[in-house]
Amino acid sequence: MSKLCDKNIKKTVITFFGDGEGLKAKSETFMRDGKCIQKILTPDDALDFITSKAPDIYRQTDVFAGNKTLSLLISSKGVPHITGSLEGAKTAVYEDSPDKKKNYILTPENGSDFLFALGITDRTGRIHDKKQAKYRQINKFLEQIEAVCPPLMQKDSIFMLDLCCGKSYLTFAAHWYFQTVLKKKTVTVGVDLKPDVIETCTGISRKLGMEGLSFVCMNVSEYKPEFHPDIVISLHACDIATDYVLSSAVNLGAEIILSTPCCQHQLGRDMKPGNLDFISRYPILKQKFASVVTDALRALILEINGYSVTVCEFTDPEETPKNIMIRAVKNRSARPVADKMQMLKEAETLLGAEPFLRTLLPVPDAKPLVLPNYPTERNKK
Numbered sequence: 001m002s003k004l005c006d007k008n009i010k011k012t013v014i015t016f017f018g019d020g021e022g023l024k025a026k027s028e029t030f031m032r033d034g035k036c037i038q039k040i041l042t043p044d045d046a047l048d049f050i051t052s053k054a055p056d057i058y059r060q061t062d063v064f065a066g067n068k069t070l071s072l073l074i075s076s077k078g079v080p081h082i083t084g085s086l087e088g089a090k091t092a093v094y095e096d097s098p099d100k101k102k103n104y105i106l107t108p109e110n111g112s113d114f115l116f117a118l119g120i121t122d123r124t125g126r127i128h129d130k131k132q133a134k135y136r137q138i139n140k141f142l143e144q145i146e147a148v149c150p151p152l153m154q155k156d157s158i159f160m161l162d163l164c165c166g167k168s169y170l171t172f173a174a175h176w177y178f179q180t181v182l183k184k185k186t187v188t189v190g191v192d193l194k195p196d197v198i199e200t201c202t203g204i205s206r207k208l209g210m211e212g213l214s215f216v217c218m219n220v221s222e223y224k225p226e227f228h229p230d231i232v233i234s235l236h237a238c239d240i241a242t243d244y245v246l247s248s249a250v251n252l253g254a255e256i257i258l259s260t261p262c263c264q265h266q267l268g269r270d271m272k273p274g275n276l277d278f279i280s281r282y283p284i285l286k287q288k289f290a291s292v293v294t295d296a297l298r299a300l301i302l303e304i305n306g307y308s309v310t311v312c313e314f315t316d317p318e319e320t321p322k323n324i325m326i327r328a329v330k331n332r333s334a335r336p337v338a339d340k341m342q343m344l345k346e347a348e349t350l351l352g353a354e355p356f357l358r359t360l361l362p363v364p365d366a367k368p369l370v371l372p373n374y375p376t377e378r379n380k381k
């Protein structure tokens, strides 16, 4: 009984899914450090765990099956008490605590093909330990897309770009979300400089027959699609790559931009020695300060370019420190920008440096660029 109430484990949830010969069980063990260990079990192994192993590990086991409930409570002296019954029940869900189960948009069950092809899950649908954090980040990013996409719902079709897509876990997931969950005709293009990842992702998309999903090997600043994008997404484009992403998104006339920057070094490098020395003499504080200031000025420059901008934490900071998201939505009734220009000038004076994005997007006279060859609605071309 020494394992009773393992301090590292919060709870385990076992969910049965499928039926007949396809019946399987998914076990999710939520750890106190935020990790989640997932396994796909045979029904026999799951039942064995519930009936013989769980009582040694947990003080409380609740089994829900249809409208039937059985609870097993182990007292502090190790005495078991059973209440309820499962007689007549057909399916069962086991929990050791009544906490609500996490409802991710993308799961191994609904996105199994591409999650396996991208190496996030194994053949049985188990998420590889090393990919758990990525899996959660992608789901959190999808929640942000879900939050901002209502204005796009009136459109017949969606054109999305993932700039600096890398291995493209997010690209596949976001394309799947619009096409399969929201049932929108979707065209998605992932753009990255690396030929090997573009080749791999193109192969996977073709093999899985993912209609409308393609990849281009190119510098994002040179990529000029035929139509203006409805949404531009970008996850962890390093340092000034995020500035190329944002400037491209603005210049292409994106309606919505969701960008999660990382490794914001440029302002830290360029800040004038002597300015803000009380911070920059501590390297770690200088780096954190440069990150915050860079993203604040990116948000400001997007506002100057006609977007309504919010900055949020898109995922748990304990999951990754790279969790800041810039959310920009084109604001057709944008007000004059004189006050924001003033703010930008004051920041630049304080730093003794310009944010790189300023060199890519002309301010103060910049307006959201409407390129003459870009029809605003693809269908009206």
Ligand SMILES: C[S@@+](CC[C@H](N)C(=O)[O-])C[C@H]1O[C@@H](n2cnc3c(N)ncnc32)[C@H](O)[C@@H]1O
Pocket: 163, 164, 165, 166, 167, 168, 169, 170, 191, 192, 193, 194, 218, 219, 220, 221, 234, 235, 236, 237, 238, 241, 244
């Ligand atoms: C840290 S990875 C992130 C990849 C992916 N979004 C993810 O979250 O897994 C950054 C990617 O940006 C790409 N990249 C950097 N600068 C770029 C540029 N100017 N144009 C296109 N891709 C670029 C790199 O090749 C790399 O694949």
